Amino acid sequence: MRMHSKAKKIANETILVSTLVNYLNLLDYEVFIEVPNMGQSTDIVARKNRWLTFIEAKRHDWKKGIEQCKAHEAVADFIYLAVSSVNISDELLHTLRLKGYGLLHCDPYTWKCRTALKATLNRKVWMPQRNVLRKSLRSINNEH
Amino acid sequence: MSIDHWMMFSTFAEQDYFRFPKVNTYTGCIINANMASHAPAGLAAFLVEKTSGIRYIIDPLTHAFQHETSCITNSKNEVKKSIRELANNYGDPIMTKVGKKPLHPSDFADNPADLNTLAANCLQYQRTQLSEAILNNDSAKYLEGLELDTVKNPYSLVAPYFYMTRTTIDEWLPHNVEMAKIAVSKKENSEKVFAEVVIHQNILLSEDNVNRIIMSYEDTGVDGFLIWVDELDEHDSDIEILSRLLTLVRGLRNNGLKEVINLHGGYFSILAAGNAGRSALTGVSHGPEFGEHRAVVPVGGGIPISRYYIPELHNRIRYREARRILDDMGCLTSSEGFHTNVCNCETCQTVIEGKIDNFIKFGDFTAKNIPRGDGFVRRQFPTTDAKEICLKHYLERKVLEYKTAETKTKDELIAALSDSYAKYSQVMSLEEISHLKVWAKIFE
Numbered sequence: 198m199r200m201h202s203k204a205k206k207i208a209n210e211t212i213l214v215s216t217l218v219n220y221l222n223l224l225d226y227e228v229f230i231e232v233p234n235m236g237q238s239t240d241i242v243a244r245k246n247r248w249l250t251f252i253e254a255k256r257h258d259w260k261k262g263i264e265q266c267k268a269h270e271a272v273a274d275f276i277y278l279a280v281s282s283v284n285i286s287d288e289l290l291h292t293l294r295l296k297g298y299g300l301l302h303c304d305p306y307t308w309k310c311r312t313a314l315k316a317t318l319n320r321k322v323w324m325p326q327r328n329v330l331r332k333s334l335r336s337i338n339n340e341h
Numbered sequence: 342m343s344i345d346h347w348m349m350f351s352t353f354a355e356q357d358y359f360r361f362p363k364v365n366t367y368t369g370c371i372i373n374a375n376m377a378s379h380a381p382a383g384l385a386a387f388l389v390e391k392t393s394g395i396r397y398i399i400d401p402l403t404h405a406f407q408h409e410t411s412c413i414t415n416s417k418n419e420v421k422k423s424i425r426e427l428a429n430n431y432g433d434p435i436m437t438k439v440g441k442k443p444l445h446p447s448d449f450a451d452n453p454a455d456l457n458t459l460a461a462n463c464l465q466y467q468r469t470q471l472s473e474a475i476l477n478n479d480s481a482k483y484l485e486g487l488e489l490d491t492v493k494n495p496y497s498l499v500a501p502y503f504y505m506t507r508t509t510i511d512e513w514l515p516h517n518v519e520m521a522k523i524a525v526s527k528k529e530n531s532e533k534v535f536a537e538v539v540i541h542q543n544i545l546l547s548e549d550n551v552n553r554i555i556m557s558y559e560d561t562g563v564d565g566f567l568i569w570v571d572e573l574d575e576h577d578s579d580i581e582i583l584s585r586l587l588t589l590v591r592g593l594r595n596n597g598l599k600e601v602i603n604l605h606g607g608y609f610s611i612l613a614a615g616n617a618g619r620s621a622l623t624g625v626s627h628g629p630e631f632g633e634h635r636a637v638v639p640v641g642g643g644i645p646i647s648r649y650y651i652p653e654l655h656n657r658i659r660y661r662e663a664r665r666i667l668d669d670m671g672c673l674t675s676s677e678g679f680h681t682n683v684c685n686c687e688t689c690q691t692v693i694e695g696k697i698d699n700f701i702k703f704g705d706f707t708a709k710n711i712p713r714g715d716g717f718v719r720r721q722f723p724t725t726d727a728k729e730i731c732l733k734h735y736l737e738r739k740v741l742e743y744k745t746a747e748t749k750t751k752d753e754l755i756a757a758l759s760d761s762y763a764k765y766s767q768v769m770s771l772e773e774i775s776h777l778k779v780w781a782k783i784f785e
Contacts, residue, residue, distance in 0.1 A: 233706065235661035236721045236722075237721075
């Protein structure tokens with residue numbers, strides 16, 4: 198029997214996102230949630246100095262998360278997928294490595310977050326799009 | 342032979358595009374009967390003043406009465422006003438059943454004369470609904486004789502029709518054919534009468550059904566056909582479906598004796614109408630932007646997304662995807678490269694203005710907070726300017742496509758598809774570009 202079976206589980210993506218926000222705050226990031234980017238909404242954008250890190254949070258369906266990450270390549274320096282699964286599949290790690298995306302893992306029971314895989318610097322940024330994104334970050338008033 | 346370029350009229354907000362890039366670009370417009378009954382004066386002004394007398398056809402939309410009643414009722418469960426008005430014009434059995442029960446083929450069994458009444462009323466509605474409004478329009482007094490006749494009368498009348506699937510064709514086809522015959526017998530003067538063939542894609546899976554439709558209509562005496570295959574997206578359809586569509590329209594064309602217009606077609610249909618398809622269609626219609634395929638039962642909603650029409654893919658792609666594809670292809674490094682390799686239409690030249698960074702204008706969004714659950718989520722909507730330039734670029738490319746399909750040789754058209762396939766396969770998945778290969782194969 199699992200020791201932590203009575204602990205409160207991460208029940209939805211909103212809880213996962215707020216758990217991640219706390220984690221990123223501890224790492225001294227400026228954090229924005231629900232950031233619009235080219236008609237799509239990014240769960241979290243974390244800024245430190247001039248670097249922008251985009252994070253898509255998924256409790257299930259990490260493949261959809263990776264699909265959503267694709268659009269961030271035009272604007273993000275680093276791209277992460279965040280999951281709250283019990284285990285991390287080899288297939289997920291392999292796919293992320295191929296794309297240069299990183300992985301943030303939140304334990305669904307202890308809510309502890311860690312960087313399971315570091316993202317590599319994305320070199321596909323298109324500056325005009327990035328400038329639009331920077332401008333829109335300025336107008337977002339949900340900084341956490 | 343030139344390909345007739347028709348456009349579907351959907352909202353008054355789009356009416357200016359019927360004279361874009363210039364007046365007389367389009368052969369005519371298709372107007373849904375519910376729109377004609379909802380705003381006849383507005384449509385008359387559109388036809389006489391906005392477009393300087395564009396030709397029109399009214400789709401009588403009789404299929405609306407055969408679906409679940411929820412398709413034609415509003416949120417208060419009342420039949421929509423324009424549909425009620427149509428039903429009153431069409432008479433029984435539609436008038437008494439509307440909003441209560443869907444119309445069945447058996448509803449005509451008790452009184453076969455009802456088919457006759459429906460056909461007569463339906464034609465009369467199309468003859469008078471907009472022409473009377475046009476006569477009442479102030480600008481119409483400046484039109485005389487033939488010119489007035491051309492403007493005020495529909496290009497062709499359309500016989501009433503019902504939607505057919507593989508499981509309902511046995512019941513509906515005889516009625517549809519009968520109504521087409523009756524409609525022809527009620528033609529006046531030099532009027533044309535078209536039949537409208539509205540089918541589920543599964544009809545195209547059976548060669549027998551396709552041949553049956555062709556043969557059934559052969560002796561009706563109609564002057565032409567409007568075709569509408571439910572939700573047929575030419576980009577996602579396989580060889581079998583598209584080849585069968587060609588068989589159907591070629592059969593209905595009857596060796597070039599009849600006009601056949603695809604109501605919701607894309608570049609595949611345009612090719613079919615041109616040299617590649619040896620004029621299998623006489624015309625193709627599409628909406629100003631969203632109407633290259635359409636479901637018979639309307640589905641609405643969703644957030645509008647900015648899409649850029651990539652000319653060589655003959656497809657509208659979400660801005661974020663289009664940007665990525667063009668960037669991966671190296672087309673977003675200079676304006677010259679962009680105009681050489683992607684598009685040099687007037688809209689693109691005006692938007693880019695010598696600075697490739699301006700491509701971003703096609704994906705200009707504005708953020709709004711949308712209520713969701715207990716709170717709000719931020720969503721982006723394309724700005725009016727972004728929608729407009731995406732649409733203008735699309736319409737310019739469409740005009741070019743019609744021209745290309747009627748002027749280039751079959752070999753040149755097929756080679757262009759194969760070249761695009763090879764070019765874009767470097768940066769796109771096969772699913773996204775396979776339509777180019779499928780279309781080339783069909784026309785080979």
